Amino acid sequence: METLNFKTNIKCGGCIAAVTPYLNAIEQLDGWNVDTASPNKILTVQTTDTRIGEEVKKAVERAGYKAEPMPES
Numbered sequence: 001m002e003t004l005n006f007k008t009n010i011k012c013g014g015c016i017a018a019v020t021p022y023l024n025a026i027e028q029l030d031g032w033n034v035d036t037a038s039p040n041k042i043l044t045v046q047t048t049d050t051r052i053g054e055e056v057k058k059a060v061e062r063a064g065y066k067a068e069p070m071p072e073s
Contacts, residue, residue, distance in 0.1 A: 001030065001046055001047070001048060002046070002047055002048065002049075002050045003044060003045070003046055003047075004044070004045045004047065004050065004052075004053055004056065004069065005042055005043070005044050005045075005069075005070040006042070006043040006044075006045075006053075006056065006057065006060070006067040006068060006069055006070060007040040007041065007042065007067070007068045007070055008034065008040075008041045008042070008043045008060060008065055008066060008067045008068075009041060009065050009066045010034045010036065010041050010043065010060070010065050011036060011041060012036060013036075015034075015036075015065060016034050016036070018063045018064065018065070019034075019059070019060055019063040019065060021063075022059035022060065022062050022063045023045075023056070023059050023060070025059070026052060026055055026056065026059060028047050028048065028049040028052045028055075029045055029046070029047055029052070029056070030046045030047055030048065031045070031046040032044065032045040032046065040070075042070070043056075043060070043067055053069050057069065
């Protein structure tokens, strides 16, 4: 299992509800979470396929939000 992190502008529960159907539609995602308390509003996704970063970014953008991959630390 791999973890990918994205800096987003997802700020609240309503925003999370808006992106949920888009992220849940990505088969390769095993789970995801948004830390709205973090200053960078970190979206964390668990996957077995680390090549899906662009797909996650596009799914968030289709919901009307932004997601930028964060460098691995």
